[in-house]
Amino acid sequence: MASLPPTPTSDYRGRLAPSPTGYLHVGHARTFWTAWQRARDAGGALVMRMEDLDTERSKQIYADAALEDLLWLGIRWQEGPDRGGPYAPYVQSKRKALYLAAWRRLFRRGYIFPCRCSRKDLEASVSAPHERVGQQAGKAEPLDDEPIYPGTCRQLMEKVRSPQLPGPTNVTSESPGNSNWRFRVPDGAVIEFEDRNLGLRRFVAGEDFGDFVVWRRDGTPSYQLACVVDDAAMRITEVVRGADLLKSTARQILLNKALGYNNPAWYHCRLVVDHHGRRLAKRHDALSLRVLRMQGLTPMNILSADLPQDV
């Protein structure tokens, strides 16, 4: 097991992006291992980025544990919070200025609108039938899913597009304030991409997903916004992540276009499921790398075990 990552010999740049809200489990291990293998096989660089924007659930102890567990598995990265690098800081909670600049760009270009719906309003609205079916089947909700937005606040777009925009208007009108902001999706637009693992994927804006949150009233960007900003800023060429984020990829393609970023390539890994066919979550403590390691399993045991997968 090499203790240092190899020096990159190509332009490939991949990333590992754990969120420190719990201990990593065997499913994370598989996905991150794939990311590491692909970067290594391409002679490229791997970036470690800590996605700690969920301030309520993120804990330093989990961030430290994630690095330790991945190093134990044998995964190595060239840039990250522990190693520094040209695109530091590699911790999302320290990159807010970049996300705010992206919010401003979306605002000036008229892609987003403030949403004043409460959680209750949204829960009361009807969600798409196929999502309900998934819930009835007892599957865990995909990480990236949010109910299809009913469009209540879309008309606030017009207010936002005041005559003096775009341009260097006064700063106070260019701050997200304390409301949620949503990206208005082009209803009916087909978003297709060729996944390097799963093949052609196709989503319809407004049907598979609706106007999605880019900024929260608590002053933090959403996962979608922070992710595209960082992937662009860190010059990521291929995103390797779990198949639970396929729909997020469709959203992120829209965001990349709106922000003028290039799309990276995508490689989504099939998810490991438990013996009930449910996707693993951080609550599956018994399958955390910590516990398996304490039970005496080796990285090879964990990476080569025949585990059930979602299809």
Ligand SMILES: [Zn+2]
């Ligand atoms: Zn609303």
